[in-house]
Amino acid sequence: MADTDTVPVDRKSRKSVAFSEGTSVMDADGNISDAVHGEDKTTAEKHTTPPSGDGEVDKMTDMFANMAKKKKKSSKPKTSAIEDGEEAAAAAEGGEFDASTMKKKKKKSSKPKAADDSFEAKLAKAGVEGEDGGSGDANGEVAEQEGDPLAGTGIWAHNTTTPISYPLLLNRFFTLLNQYNPDILSSGSKSYKIPPPQCLREGNKKTIFANIAEICKRMKRSDEHVTQFLFAELGTSGSVDGSKRLVIKGRFQQKQIENVLRRYIVEYVTCKTCRSPDTELNKGENRLYFVTCNSCGSRRSVTAIKSGFTAQIGKRKRMNG
Amino acid sequence: MTTIENLRTIDPFAEADEDTGQVQQSQQYIHIRIQQRNGRKTLTTVQGIPKKFDQKKILKVIKKKFACNGTIVDSPEMGEVIQLQGDQRKDVQEFLTSEEGLGLKVNTIKVHGF
Numbered sequence: 001m002a003d004t005d006t007v008p009v010d011r012k013s014r015k016s017v018a019f020s021e022g023t024s025v026m027d028a029d030g031n032i033s034d035a036v037h038g039e040d041k042t043t044a045e046k047h048t049t050p051p052s053g054d055g056e057v058d059k060m061t062d063m064f065a066n067m068a069k070k071k072k073k074s075s076k077p078k079t080s081a082i083e084d085g086e087e088a089a090a091a092a093e094g095g096e097f098d099a100s101t102m103k104k105k106k107k108k109s110s111k112p113k114a115a116d117d118s119f120e121a122k123l124a125k126a127g128v129e130g131e132d133g134g135s136g137d138a139n140g141e142v143a144e145q146e147g148d149p150l151a152g153t154g155i156w157a158h159n160t161t162t163p164i165s166y167p168l169l170l171n172r173f174f175t176l177l178n179q180y181n182p183d184i185l186s187s188g189s190k191s192y193k194i195p196p197p198q199c200l201r202e203g204n205k206k207t208i209f210a211n212i213a214e215i216c217k218r219m220k221r222s223d224e225h226v227t228q229f230l231f232a233e234l235g236t237s238g239s240v241d242g243s244k245r246l247v248i249k250g251r252f253q254q255k256q257i258e259n260v261l262r263r264y265i266v267e268y269v270t271c272k273t274c275r276s277p278d279t280e281l282n283k284g285e286n287r288l289y290f291v292t293c294n295s296c297g298s299r300r301s302v303t304a305i306k307s308g309f310t311a312q313i314g315k316r317k318r319m320n321g
Numbered sequence: 322m323t324t325i326e327n328l329r330t331i332d333p334f335a336e337a338d339e340d341t342g343q344v345q346q347s348q349q350y351i352h353i354r355i356q357q358r359n360g361r362k363t364l365t366t367v368q369g370i371p372k373k374f375d376q377k378k379i380l381k382v383i384k385k386k387f388a389c390n391g392t393i394v395d396s397p398e399m400g401e402v403i404q405l406q407g408d409q410r411k412d413v414q415e416f417l418t419s420e421e422g423l424g425l426k427v428n429t430i431k432v433h434g435f
Contacts (some may be wrong), residue, residue, distance in 0.1 A: 256435030
């Protein structure tokens with residue numbers, strides 16, 4: 001363990017640099033930094049979560065435990081063999097992938113593997129980070145944490161010489177990454193987590209979207225706006241019941257709602273320039289809606305929600321009723 | 322200076338053109354929507370097909386090709402809208418973009434619904 005400890009220290013300075021780059025996330029280079037960033041996050045998560053004391057802390061602690069295991073794993077590979085190192089790398093890749101594809105549901109399933117946990121931890125951490133606004137302390141700690149996986153990879157590449165291996169490792173990492181997840185680049189690095197929509201059936205013809213308030217809170221959007229969008233997209237109508245749940249006319253499955261939500265996020269939540277979900281929706285002049293990004297400061301107008309043509313359905317029923 | 326100015330004018334204009342183009346296109350978008358009816362039944366509406374195409378002929382081809390019934394609804398706000406029985410969103414989109422269909426560009430079509 002003493003060896004591992006020393007290695008991280010060396011890494012720290014480098015990592016801190018990488019982290020700073022990672023925060024600014026850009027395409028290929030950005031992704032690289034991001035990857036580093038992500039690993040940092042996992043380690044950082046440990047550090048950040050306990051002090052933050054958010055509602056997610058419980059989850060985080062679980063993650064933390066898993067993370068600890070994972071760390072040990074990674075540390076062992078450093079000393080042991082190339083194959084182990086590969087495993088660790090693969091695990092890291094998997095984690096990245098999940099984060100980028102913004103799997104909302106994965107989190108819930110949770111903990112099949114240590115690797116998965118790291119991913120989830122990353123996701124969760126991302127959420128925490130968004131709330132915290134990325135504190136400076138986290139950076140330093142993150143750098144430290146990052147040292148472990150990085151060291152493992154470095155040793156993996158050249159058995160002992162760490163500095164030379166790093167770019168090679170990165171290359172290998174990303175080639176593998178792209179092989180396994182071709183859509184990671186297109187989807188960008190979204191470490192953004194939203195709880196899956198909960199859909200209940202009310203009677204035969206209505207669907208209750210139970211946690212819309214929570215989801216809206218996460219997205220920082222008004223319930224009305226999301227509701228409007230949902231109705232326009234689904235081509236139905238509905239109402240809000242006493243406990244702020246949304247009652248939608250028609251039968252909808254969770255998957256379908258989720259699809260629409262995804263589209264909403266792409267259109268009205270994520271910043272098109274930096275892809276950060278940390279944005280605000282404001283009414284500008286002329287009744288136009290503008291999305292302002294909190295991380296890069298860009299501002300763009302978004303189209304108003306139009307319901308479009310809706311055919312008349314159940315005319316006879318209406319006449320009878 | 323002139324070159325710089327030119328560059329400046331070109332860049333903003335290009336962006337502006339794209340932006341306005343998108344805004345204008347939003348009216349030219351072809352919207353394919355779906356509506357739920359009783360039970361598993363659904364209705365697909367295709368709105369905003371360019372006027373240079375004959376809706377009746379399109380409908381006839383679509384009806385035959387996708388084995389569904391359909392009508393043309395003339396709504397005062399949205400113009401002529403093609404209504405089809407069943408969930409034909411994918412089919413219609415393919416038809417509109419394919420060569421033997423209308424050969425429209427994919428980015429002019431918006432598919433709504435779940």
